[in-house]
Structure formats: C-alpha cells, structure tokens
Amino acid sequence: MKKLIGLLAVLMLMVSGCGEDKSSDESSLKTKADGGELVVRISQDMDFLDPHKAIAAGTYEVMFNVFEGLLKPTNEGKLVPAVAESFEISEDNLVYTFKLRDGIKFHNGKDVKVEDIIFSLTRINGDFPGNSVVRDLAKNIKEIKKIDEKTVAIELNKVDGTILSKFTTAIIPGDVVDIEQSPIGTGPFKFIEYLPGQKLVMEKFTEYWIEGIPTIDKVEFSIIKDEQSSILSLQRGEIDLYPRMGSTHIPTLENTHNIIVTEQNLMQILSLNNKVKPFDDLRIRQAIAYAMNPQEIIDTLDAGLGKPIGTNMSPVMKNYYNAETEGVYTHNIEKAKKLLKEAGYENGFEFTLSLPTNYRFHADTGVIVSEQLKKVGIKANLVEVEWGTWLKDIYAGRKYEGTIIALDGKIEPYDILNRYISTHNRNFMNYDSKEYDAVMKKITQITDEKIKIDLYKEAQMILAQDIPVVFIMAPAGIIATGKDLRGYTPYPIYVQDISTLYFVK
C-alpha cells in the first residue's frame, strides 16, 4: 500500500482570511492594484543568508519568501509540496520518493534539476552551524538516489515520525558560488540586496511556479530596533506593514491603520529552575501556579487579546493542542497557601526573577507576577538582565532561579515539546521526567498521525500537571498595516508571507 499525497498545494496557498480585521471597511469600493512597493518593519537583523546556516527565527521570517524546500508550510500549519510536485512514502517508512515539480525555476532563470535537490540535501552534511531542522535531516539521511530526471529517492537510517517537516530545508542551485552573498532560491521573491543593520530588499520573481503570485513588485524589510521610531514611521506612511506590534499601540493607530489580531505560535512562560531549591519541589511549583493569575496579565499587558495556556503549546496548533490542560491549575490563593505550608514554606520565600531587558513585555510581566506572588508571601526580587547575558548565563548556562521568556512554536509539535526532554541541551528549566521522556521517544517511532496526536496530548498533560514552568499565555499577534494593504495571511509559525499581499487603489 503506497500513500500518495497530491496536489493540494496551490489551493492551500490562497488567502484563508483568518485573523479578524478591526478596521472600518470604508475602502471596500477600491480595486486591487497590480504591483507596488512595500516596506515591512522587522526588529531583528539576519544571522546568515545561507539558508542551511541560518538559525535565527528572524532570518527565516524574511527568507521564507526567497527559499523553498521540497515541501513548505501553509498558513494552516500543514505541509504541502513546493519544489516537489508530489511524494510517496515506502511501506517501511524508510524511503521517501519525491517527484520534481514541472517547470519550476530558480531566481537565476535556470530550471531546477534533480541534481540540485541532491546537492542541497548533501550539502547540509557540511560541518557548519545549521538550524536544528537541517541538522536532524542531515543526521538521518542514509542515501539519496536519483531515479530519473524527475524523481529522487531519499533513504533514511531510521524511521522518524517527524521527518516530513524537515523536508522544508531549502533547495538551492548546485552551481551557486556564494549563497551567503547572493541567496538564490525558488520562492516568490528574488533577493536584491542586504545592508547589515539597515535593510534587506527583494523583488517579485516573475517566473514563480504559482500563477498570479506575487502581486507586489518590491519589498524592503527595514530593520528598525526602536519600537517608538517604528510606530512614528508607520504613522507617517513610511512603513506599510508592522508585524508583532505591542498591543499598547492599538488605540493610537486603530483609526488610521488596519489592525489585524491573530493567534501566535508562541508560549510565554515563567521558567523555574527545577534543580534549584525550592523549585525542585512539585508542591512549590504548584503553589506558584495557583498563586498566579494569567488572565490579569493578559488583560493588563496584552489588551485582553492573548490566550491562556496550560501547557507548552499554543491553541493555534489546533490539531495538537490539548485544551484540557488549561483547567489543571486555576487561580486559587487558598490552595497556594496550603501547598506552601505542606512544603514547609508557610511564610513564603524569596527568589531572584531575572528579566530580559530587550523584551519590555516580559519585563513588565515580571512586575505583575511579583505582585501576584506577594499575596502568598513569595517575594520575587526582580533583576533586569541584558540579552547577551541572558543567553549565556540563563539559557545556555542555566544559572538562574526564575525568568520570563516566550518560546517560539514550530510547525512540528515535536520540535516544540522536545525542549523538556531531560537530555535536551536547551532544557534550561532542568526538567527531568522519565515518564515524559518515554512518551516523547514513542512519538519518534510512530508515523500514524492519529496515534501521534494522542501521544502529543498526553505529553502536554504531563507538562501541565508537573508544571516545570508556569505557562502564562500565548500572546496575541498584532499586525498593523496601511489602509490600502490587503491580503495579510497569518501563519502559525514565525514567517511573513509577502506573496499574498496586494495594494488597493
């Protein structure tokens, strides 16, 4: 029995129209205009333009428009064929056979060949830093075979139920000299120039494989670190699109701009170091969870738009999210006090809560959290930590007691939940649960989607009950655009899809 997965792609890429548009629709009389130039505000600079080296989410967010893999993610969190037209999986789940899409071209005008796919998937074995997706794929490829001019078979070392998402790894031309200087892919936009710390410019790729996409002629991703300057530029019409804006700016802009509110694949957490006293005691973590009131934080800092979460998963991952986790710990001061007493901390205790200074949102959350914990006698001493220090001491060094941060979601639930595996090198909360490790291990050995979903939900419930960290919210994604820009498509991952955008006149 062979599973054949077909041609959903093109339809999938049409605008789905989720996200509610809060603007008045006075311009519904306007018509779609062809072309136009767009400026998008981004706050982070690129790390590498080489798609196999790039690790920063902020880079993927932009280069998503330039590079495509054999498969690509859709705005519904599904994976659809891109450079490939279709694929088959062998019965033993070890051989994936991809058929190359007819007539697909690179930005340099050359046709994509099977050799380019082989080149790209061989190249990722190189010993350079690369993102985890690229690395995991490279580790598991046993052999790549060219079947004919249109087909390539990839054999794996071992069955991996999460491998499909790894096939989003960018396909680049085999004859490219310096991909870092001239990134060439098959995406809807063609790279033009990059000025470090200033901007990255791309233009419409006229030979893109989906007819009628994209509409916009030229896009400039403008790197502006300062939020206030960005808002001013937006008000002056120098920026057309401002993704992930803080909710505090909504009142200023709602009459002059379109405000789109979406769910984000992002989990804000109060991370507790499970190896540090008293957080090694489950009762203490439970007490903190009962003492905290996430809804109050959502209402105060996120204009009531964020969603409460009970585990390390955002509700935006509809197929996988375990909504039952939300009720595991609800705000209850009495229970919190009782648990503290049981654990021998009737009079509370003090701990240091480190807050990253470059994320005002998390730093402000820390202030509210410390107020909430005061009510049960726990004193959180707030310390602001500069980002470079946060990365080194807290994230990599695990030298901290408590901190507040948001974790990025991925298209693959496994990549979201694997952080909590005891041996994972980014388990900065020092969570260690044999039960959890076993469930996560089982997931990698199974390819049946139904069973996998049940296991994911089970894993989420273990996290919800063990509460290694307190799950605060999935912050709302707020996007502001100029009045004449339409077609914004929110994704459940950290990308800006420019191909669906268009101006109206």
Place this chain on the structure above:
Amino acid sequence: MIYFIKRICIMIFTLFLVSVISFSVFQIIPGDPALSKLGIEASQEQIDLLRVKLMLDKPLSTQYIHWAGNILKGDLGESIRFSRPIEELIGERIFVTLSLGVYAILIAVVIGIPIGILNAKYNDTKFGAFLSIFSHIGLAIPEFWLGIIFLIVFGIIFKLFSLKYIPFSEDPISYIRIITLPAFALAISRISVVARHMKNIILEEQEKDYVRTAYSKGLSSNKIYVYHILQNALIPTITIIGMLTAGVLGGAIVVEQVFNLPGIGTLLINGVTTRDIPLVQAIITYIALVVVIINFLIDILYRIVDPRISI
C-alpha cells in the same frame, strides 16, 4: 621637532591603552559572541565550533596580539555578527556619522558664537540674563530626549521631515534634510557650550589692559569688539571646537539610534549588544584615532596662531 615626536608617541600610547581597555572590558561583561550570533536554537557543539573558529578559546593575550597584529597590517578583521569585513561595514557608514558630526559642529559654532558675544556684551541686562538661562537649559537637555521630542513635533505633528533614510548618493538634498533634525538634536547642548565659553573668554578679555587702552584712545566699543577682543578670543575658540569633536562623536551614537540612521553609532551599539568583539574593537579604536588626530591638529594650529604657546 622633539615636540612633534613627543606628541606622536603620546598619541600611539593613548591608542594602545584605549584598545587594551576596550578589549578587557569585553572579558568583564557577561555574554558570548558565538551564542549571540547563533541565537537560542543553536546546539552546544555548534557554539563550540564557532568559538574555536573565532579564537575565543585562546587566552586573552593571544587574542589581543593576533588582533593588534592584524590592525597594524591594516586588516580590521571580520565582524562576528555579520560575517563580513569590518572595513566594509565601517566604510558604508562612516559618511553618515561624519556628516552628522560636522553638521552639528557647524550649527553649534554658527549659532553659539553670536549668542556668546551678545551674552557678554549685554551681560548685566535682562536680555543677557535671559540668554544665560537659555543656555543653561540647552546644556541640561539630554540628546536622546530632544531627539524623541523632535521626532514627535516635527516628524509627526508638523510632518516636516521624513524618517525614511535616503542615502546621500541617491539624493543629496533629501539626505541633508533627513540629517538636519538629528544634527540639531546633537547641536543644541553644544550651542550652549560654545556660547558660554565665548562669553567667558570675552569677559576675560574685556578686563585686559589693551582694551582699556583702546577705549582711552576713543575707539567705539563695536570696533574694539571686532578688531581686538574677538581676534584674541579666536584662539580659545579653536580649542572648544576640538573639545566638541569627541563629544559630538559620542552624542552621534545616541542620536543615530533615536533617528535610526545607519551610521557608526548604530553599528557600535549593535556590536556591543551582540558581543561582536572585533567590530566594537575596530570602531572604538577608530573613534579614538579620530579624536587623537583632531586634538593633535588643534595643538599644531595653536602653535601657528600663537607662537608664544609652547606645550
């Protein structure tokens, strides 16, 4: 001649000290360039690989000698964060910072000197008191705050200028319009500095014997000002401009950040936050070099203008 050699030796020693201090500071502040570049998704092995590549695993002295050796060969090295030659990065941006600095100094001198003169002339009147208060206020306002206020007032409310950066090479007129506000934000406190210095110098000069002599010869007070006092006041003014240079370079870092201008300042802040040691080292050394050279030139000028001075 001996004087020159002494000056040059002091210059070189200053640069050496600056580079050693800035190198050492990086060891004191926490953070890891490799980690900052690769971000939170990177694995430990990748970070270790990059650390070895960047020589971060070597002792500090080895790193410094390696770096200094390259500098002497004229190689500024490669930025960790941007994986590009630092020379290119600075080259792309130096014009913005220099033009902003020169513009600000011009504004400060052109506005500050007349205010200073008026202030000295009308020192005991209400008008003079008003000018004094005005320059005190100017001194007290921080650049970044002024920058933000300018942005809001002239950028948003009056829509007089654009925040969208246009390079000089594309459109010189627009470029000058864009850097006008930042230059004023940078110049306001310097106007006060220049004015106050000017006032003090003139007041000092007024008390001198030659002025009394000139008055007794029956010269008009305006003539005395223009021909005698101002000429003698010129020398200290040169010093002030020299002093301003270092301050303006420092202020430009802040102002560039507020106005989001692609200058050396934003590059430096970028470098500090990402622990891009080679980049920050190069920029600090560069700025130190500029300041030292300007001070050197001022000393020379001094000797030319007034041969009596020997330092």
